[in-house]
Amino acid sequence: MRIAMVSGHASPLAAPGGVDAGGQNVYVARLTEELAKRGHDVTVYTRRDAPDLPDRVPLPGGAVVEHVPAGPPVSVPKDELLPHMPAFGAHLARAWARDRPDVVHAHFWMSGTASQLGTGPLGVPLVQTFHTLGAVERRHEGVRDTSPYERVGIERHLGRTCEGVLATSTDEVVELGRMGVPARRIRVVPGGVDTEHFHPAADTGGTPERRLRHRLLACGRLVRRKGYDQAVRVLAHLPDTELLVAGGPPAGTVETDAEARRLTDIAHRAGVADRVRLLGAVDPEDMPALLRSADLVVCTPVYEAFGLVPLEAMACGVPVLATDVGGHRDSLADGGTGRLVAPQNLEALAEAAHALLADERLRRQYGRNGRERVLRHYTWARVADGAEQAYRAPCPARPVPA
Template sequence: MPPSAGSLRIAFVVLHTSPLDEPGTKDAGGMNVVVRAQAAELARAGHRVELITRRSDPGLPDAVELAEGLTVRHLDAGPARLLSKGEHESLMEPFGRALGEHLRVDPVDVLHAEHWFSGVAALPVARELGVPLVQSFHSIAAEPGSPLTEGERPESPGRISGERRLAAEADLLVAVSLAERDTMLERLGADPERVRVVPLGVDTALFRPCEPGECAERRAWIEHGGSPEVLVAGRLHPLKGFDLAVAAVAAIPPGRRPALRVIGAPPPDGDDYVRELHTAIAEAGMLSTVAFDGALRRAELAERLRRAAIVLMPSHSETFGLVALEASASGVPVVARAAGGLREAVIDGETGVLIDGDDPEVWAAAIAHLLGDEELASRMGAAARRHALNRDWAASAAQLLEAYRELLAG
């Protein structure tokens, strides 16, 4: 179906991770959720949307139609296999050439690059074709030696200069939080007039509290002496602080210690970290009370979230922290690090608890306090649900579309 009057042709460029990958696998995470959700809403509103990524498997077709007006496009650049994240820097130029070849045949009105790999690849194409480039970073490099790099991989050699170039040359920068906006201004020297904050949404029908009777089995289990469950989810990577979650739960005395559920899978270079987590769990005597679920489909994640007593977000850095909002929509309080966008995702003392630093004893005390005060936890869970109900993906996509239209008009 051709685009209707007033509709746009929009291409999201995602070089290093496929929008088809489940979050928590490979290098897929919150960015994948955001891109797919916003793209789906834009397509539903009548726009033609392509999600353009690299072919990482020779069996992938050139195009996968996800819905009317929404297509994933695979371009050839580098070997058709899974690569570690850092290897994609060498593919920016060949991916950019493939992107230009595709867009000369199938033009768009707006190019929206996700992450700096995609932006550096797309910038020359946008200039050649006269198409405005919108840039989202999702994470921003810290200066070498900065404590903000704790837990992160060694930076790709060109990342800092690449991000600064994009901050200076992209037509519009989109941040997911005020914290990310401030980072763009302070660390990258971005022009505040070219930065737009587009808040994230959450699917409050999928992520919802337990309905009457739905969690009765777990409540009965706890009433008869079973342990409540705390949950941590994301890519199994040091940046996400899973080791702190393990240490915090281990610091709670065994008689009061909750079960810990870990959801996610390591990126291609993350096996060593997973082994370290298993070693720490064994040394703490927690083998029987920790469950590793691997990466789950969204519906399975939603079910696990609403059955948890607390969700932990110990990430060293988050531009927002989408899992925190999904936990809130599930009516579950969040204990999170007071870092980056988590300060906006969690309302301290109302929808959860924000903690400075990584002292396991401090985290353990916060977890134990919430587990021991059912009234407080219930009150926070209800407030969290109300907070999440004010956020949805249709509103997020509408703000993104408004930014596109202002850019095209200007």
């Protein structure tokens, strides 16, 4: 099968952890790799964001990344890319007229707009994964939401007119229903984890030095909605416990990041600055060892469409304490692989963290359960199974007019 992946702002070649580089980059990279291993011909189309990038980059598994000229060849925040989508779509239309794919899988709403421009003249089926929805971001971010005004309407149109929508969680299915996307057009295909890379084997070195009895670890893009401030504040209720935060710019420059400065200020005001370490970007090769060094991985966003960090922690046999939002409700088994608590409820977070840190036997059991859970449900092979089913049997219903 000839599969065109469109991921305009999130290249599979980018290292996760930057402002606009996170779970979507990993999802596209790993799904592409798994599909290529199965013999599919996969090309990933992503925007050229540097002038010296080659037109095409072969990936080790046999897929190819194609850099699309759309807008200036420099890094542009994703929320400013909409004006460049017509050029992106025109490039796709030309490329696909020469070499027609069997299916197009678009990632994020702007990739969907470009993909519809590219598929329109050809009748190629389009499958859409939003990864996160504008209506949800607007609800939680309010005036801090920087998405273009048109986003919610465009997502509604995409959901109603493409051949199928792949939701990453059951929570997203509900949100898509509110947008008027018929349930029969939606399949749940969650994120996954590389269980060979992330595993619970004993470490031989390379983890940061342990200085305190307990360690909490938070990982991901260094942005406000990830709720790292809650993880910082909870330390005031947890003596003899440190917090490491992995993500953001390189370690040597993390102190210049606005969110890093905000978290540092919060730590000083809470009297826990000596127990908070902002690591900055961590090499992906070092992440499993870092996860295994933690007694507890904390994931405290105010909302999360899916979230790969809980899966990576569970694959390493580490229990997870997470907010009861979005994809966490699917990936985590509350009371089985960790705990779920209400978002922005510091008292509940502190109570759950204290109980888990006080019970090593329970943490170990949660860790074993977590590893079993990801092996059953969240390998990239399982993700590729779901994607293949969607590609081969797109919903036959006629598109619903916007």
